[in-house]
Amino acid sequence: MAFEGLAEKLQSVFKRLRGKGKLTEADVEAALREVRLALLEADVHFKVVKDFIARVRQRAVGQEVLESLTPAQQVIKIVHDELTQLMGGQQARLDLGGAPPVPVMLVGLQGSGKTTTAAKLARLLARQGRQPLLVAADVYRPAAVEQLVTLGQQIQLPVHAPGTDRDPVDIAREGVAEARRRGRDVVIIDTAGRLHIDDALMEELERIRQAVAPREILLVVDAMTGQDAVNVAETFHRRLGIDGVVLTKLDGDARGGAALSVRAVTGRPIKFVGLGERVDQLEPFHPERMASRILGMGDVLSLIEKAQAAFDAQQAQRLERKLREQTFDLEDFLEQLRQVRKMGPLDQLLAMIPGLGPRLKDVTVDEGELRRIEAIIQSMTPEERRHPEIINASRRRRIARGSGTRVQDVNRLLKQFAETQRLMKQVTGAARRGRRGLGNLPFPR
Numbered sequence: 001m002a003f004e005g006l007a008e009k010l011q012s013v014f015k016r017l018r019g020k021g022k023l024t025e026a027d028v029e030a031a032l033r034e035v036r037l038a039l040l041e042a043d044v045h046f047k048v049v050k051d052f053i054a055r056v057r058q059r060a061v062g063q064e065v066l067e068s069l070t071p072a073q074q075v076i077k078i079v080h081d082e083l084t085q086l087m088g089g090q091q092a093r094l095d096l097g098g099a100p101p102v103p104v105m106l107v108g109l110q111g112s113g114k115t116t117t118a119a120k121l122a123r124l125l126a127r128q129g130r131q132p133l134l135v136a137a138d139v140y141r142p143a144a145v146e147q148l149v150t151l152g153q154q155i156q157l158p159v160h161a162p163g164t165d166r167d168p169v170d171i172a173r174e175g176v177a178e179a180r181r182r183g184r185d186v187v188i189i190d191t192a193g194r195l196h197i198d199d200a201l202m203e204e205l206e207r208i209r210q211a212v213a214p215r216e217i218l219l220v221v222d223a224m225t226g227q228d229a230v231n232v233a234e235t236f237h238r239r240l241g242i243d244g245v246v247l248t249k250l251d252g253d254a255r256g257g258a259a260l261s262v263r264a265v266t267g268r269p270i271k272f273v274g275l276g277e278r279v280d281q282l283e284p285f286h287p288e289r290m291a292s293r294i295l296g297m298g299d300v301l302s303l304i305e306k307a308q309a310a311f312d313a314q315q316a317q318r319l320e321r322k323l324r325e326q327t328f329d330l331e332d333f334l335e336q337l338r339q340v341r342k343m344g345p346l347d348q349l350l351a352m353i354p355g356l357g358p359r360l361k362d363v364t365v366d367e368g369e370l371r372r373i374e375a376i377i378q379s380m381t382p383e384e385r386r387h388p389e390i391i392n393a394s395r396r397r398r399i400a401r402g403s404g405t406r407v408q409d410v411n412r413l414l415k416q417f418a419e420t421q422r423l424m425k426q427v428t429g430a431a432r433r434g435r436r437g438l439g440n441l442p443f444p445r
């Protein structure tokens with residue numbers, strides 16, 4: 001997960017600071033030295049670190065902070081604010097204004113994740129009610145065209161891909177015309193990459209830019225390449241002018257240096273981050289939420305958004321009713337499990353819960369266990385799912401055989417489910433008592 005080392009170090013610095021109560025200027029200086037080291041170790045650009053520390057120091061060592069009732073809290077708040085500012089402050093949204101079809105051009109080096117990102121972005125926009133058309137203008141890597149066509153089928157969106165023996169500038173121009181004809185309102189153009197930045201690449205991108213006048217040029221960079229990603233971004237911006245950055249593979253980047261430096265070095269914001277290979281693993285970038293994650297304050301807002309996207313309201317209502325009526329059975333349990341899994345890999349979800357992030361390092365989330373539970377429930381008859389109490393020893397053996405698990409696994413699941421049901425009864429019972437009136441609560445209101 002991104003920012004692992006940095007998050008752990010910063011959180012331990014602040015924990016010590018909090019333990020002190022009253023702070024002196026020397027305490028803050030010592031903490032800042034450690035913050036500086038932690039940022040450098042996270043591969044943040046040294047000049048960015050220098051400016052960052054200077055800004056935090058200026059705000060943190062004043063009398064106002066040191067003499068406040070909660071000096072450590074104030075220092076943490078300042079660091080949080082400054083981290084947020086470092087990553088751009090506000091969320092930088094995609095600008096798709098203007099007459100449709102609006103062209104968006106994706107540029108970047110080979111292997112940065114451009115083609116995958118094109119499809120992810122198209123999917124995201126489609127879910128927001130847009131009608132994207134993908135355009136395969138990366139003619140130098142033949143597999144890129146096929147890859148985009150395949151991804152297009154997977155996400156059920158059209159792809160303009162006339163082949164690899166054409167001038168990419170023509171392909172892009174035709175793509176826009178095609179979108180207009182078909183009434184598509186956004187055109188996402190996947191362009192060619194190279195291993196390194198060279199003049200031929202820049203000239204070609206410049207020609208495409210002139211031909212289609214993109215509303216947004218998004219640079220796709222691989223977070224795992226750290227400072228190289230920042231250098232690439234700087235060069236692309238100087239030569240071509242970019243509107244924003246998509247930082248891919250943040251899921252595999254434990255340090256996070258690129259995410260923290262890109263904005264400060266190039267002046268261009270990160271608009272999206274890629275968090276995995278799947279087409280649904282692209283998220284808008286929120287500087288403030290990211291700062292909270294780094295400082296161990298969790299990211300409850302993103303978690304709620306993911307839940308909202310995964311759970312459909314009707315299902316949620318039905319579940320709520322079942323809980324209330326205490327008829328929640330294994331069928332519902334399975335449905336819930338599937339919904340939660342739709343939200344994404346469990347370790348990414350858990351990392352968003354306040355205070356849990358750094359402690360997760362040694363926890364391995366067993367996705368296999370989830371699959372086992374699913375298999376076990378699927379091997380039950382509908383009757384068994386609704387009335388688990390009828391599952392006797394011979395049924396348990398049959399279910400274990402059917403799901404390729406052991407009887408102990410079936411026993412464990414049934415025990416867990418019984419426990420869940422017991423808890424739910426307590427909770428819903430308490431809620432009902434609460435509704436009946438608060439008159440007989442043991443404490444004064």
Ligand SMILES: Nc1nc2c(ncn2[C@@H]2O[C@H](COP(=O)(O)OP(=O)(O)OP(=O)(O)O)[C@@H](O)[C@H]2O)c(=O)[nH]1
Nearest residue numbers: 110111112113114115116144193249274275276277
């Ligand atoms: N883990 C992870 N992998 C990613 C992410 N984005 C892309 N990838 C993977 O990175 C690899 C390269 O991605 P592509 O989309 O083929 O790269 P490209 O930039 O289009 O490459 P060219 O077409 O050669 O310029 C693929 O294996 C992707 O699955 C991400 O956010 N996380």
